[in-house]
Amino acid sequence: MAAKKLDKNSLEHSLKRLEEIVESLEHGDVPLDDAVNLYEEGIRISKECAEKLKSTELKIKKLSKGIEGQFTLSESDEE
Amino acid sequence: MSTEKNVVTITELTRQIKQSLETSFPRVWVEGEISNFKHHTSGHLYFTLKDEGAQLSAVMWRSRVANLTFPPEDGMKVIARGSITVYPPRGNYQIDIEQIQPVGIGELQLAFERLKQKLAAEGLFDPAHKKPIPEFPERIGIITSETGAALQDIRSVLSRRHPSVEVILVSVRVQGAGAAEEIGDAIEQMNRYGGIDVLIVGRGGGSLEDLWAFNEERVARAIYASKIPIVSAVGHEIDFSIADFVADLRAPTPSAAAELIVRDRTELLEDIGNLCYTMRGAIDTQMSSFRERVASLLTSYSFNRPRDLVREFSQRVDEFDRSLGLSFNHIAQAAHQRYDSLRYHLQALNPHGVLKRGYSIVRKEGRIVSSAHLLHRGDEAEIQFHDGTIGVQVEKGK
Numbered sequence: 001m002a003a004k005k006l007d008k009n010s011l012e013h014s015l016k017r018l019e020e021i022v023e024s025l026e027h028g029d030v031p032l033d034d035a036v037n038l039y040e041e042g043i044r045i046s047k048e049c050a051e052k053l054k055s056t057e058l059k060i061k062k063l064s065k066g067i068e069g070q071f072t073l074s075e076s077d078e079e
Numbered sequence: 080m081s082t083e084k085n086v087v088t089i090t091e092l093t094r095q096i097k098q099s100l101e102t103s104f105p106r107v108w109v110e111g112e113i114s115n116f117k118h119h120t121s122g123h124l125y126f127t128l129k130d131e132g133a134q135l136s137a138v139m140w141r142s143r144v145a146n147l148t149f150p151p152e153d154g155m156k157v158i159a160r161g162s163i164t165v166y167p168p169r170g171n172y173q174i175d176i177e178q179i180q181p182v183g184i185g186e187l188q189l190a191f192e193r194l195k196q197k198l199a200a201e202g203l204f205d206p207a208h209k210k211p212i213p214e215f216p217e218r219i220g221i222i223t224s225e226t227g228a229a230l231q232d233i234r235s236v237l238s239r240r241h242p243s244v245e246v247i248l249v250s251v252r253v254q255g256a257g258a259a260e261e262i263g264d265a266i267e268q269m270n271r272y273g274g275i276d277v278l279i280v281g282r283g284g285g286s287l288e289d290l291w292a293f294n295e296e297r298v299a300r301a302i303y304a305s306k307i308p309i310v311s312a313v314g315h316e317i318d319f320s321i322a323d324f325v326a327d328l329r330a331p332t333p334s335a336a337a338e339l340i341v342r343d344r345t346e347l348l349e350d351i352g353n354l355c356y357t358m359r360g361a362i363d364t365q366m367s368s369f370r371e372r373v374a375s376l377l378t379s380y381s382f383n384r385p386r387d388l389v390r391e392f393s394q395r396v397d398e399f400d401r402s403l404g405l406s407f408n409h410i411a412q413a414a415h416q417r418y419d420s421l422r423y424h425l426q427a428l429n430p431h432g433v434l435k436r437g438y439s440i441v442r443k444e445g446r447i448v449s450s451a452h453l454l455h456r457g458d459e460a461e462i463q464f465h466d467g468t469i470g471v472q473v474e475k476g477k
Contacts, residue, residue: 015214032366056242061247062247063249064249
């Protein structure tokens, strides 16, 4: 499995972007067209974030090392 | 005689002994070896503490057993704190133990201090080296025992606060021989695996010996070398482990670690809601300010100027048009007049006009006769009037 960077879909990235958008909109120095685009982007991001936070069941996976040094993920024994 | 002897009942005597002993030794520290250890079904512990010269019965009540940080057993050298009590039914005295710890704890403490100083000198605790804990970790690595209380605690906190996170567990032994090695390896394994935002390394509470793995150099160095930020979560709130000093963040307990690294989902959703609200307000304000600007522009002098200009222009065009019409008429009239006068002149030159006025043209053999000398008696000629030609014969010539 490839290493995950702070990609554009991460919650952290999304929330930072949302904050940026709100900040620029509050400053009010954005041209109207851009402001409308920013607003639409903000709404989209907030929906995505909320979607991400919706999951209600905690997933725990167990990481173990295989014979050749590769990793395997397995479901942890749930209580 | 016998009545003079101060006879007391055994009960009374024992009461006095009890009082005397118990007030004399309300709290003692005593060192000895455990023997005859019994864990009674009632939950109380009974054993004997002894050294080369003497022995002392000991009891530890169930309520205090719960606080034990190690399992006592026969042959173990311990230091116990307690009060001397007398048990009248058996007529013996014993120590009522409040606290007990194995001898040798001093050595562990010493090792702890030595390692702490060494690692501190090397800069392993340097705050500058500490990595920030990500604000919104989505993939959390946990290194602890799969069967331990720590995992359950972390699980329940995460489930409650932020179940959308993903948890990757590497199960290790958290006490006993080889535990430090396993923990160190697990930290390295997590780093090699990658994609993990933050690591919790820890276990639930226990005695200093139970927690010892987290005081070992192997673990300290693995934490220091980790690229993933590490939250240590070892045992009790009060005691610090070496791992706590090296970790990027120290949590007092595993539950606290989970609390520290994930934001509460409900709070987050509220925050997002507030951001949306602010954003909506900001754009509304901006829109209405734009609307106002448009409205004021619409009524502004400058904006209406072009329309006025257009009107002015059209008026001027009308004027031009009118004057153009006038000029044209002038020219046309003049031309007409000239034409009339020219025509008049032309008419004056037309021989037919002369004929009309009463002159006539005489032709002989088709040629105009312009002199009387050219005609002789008997010549035939033609006379052209304005309305016709007649033939004539000359009767009298010159």
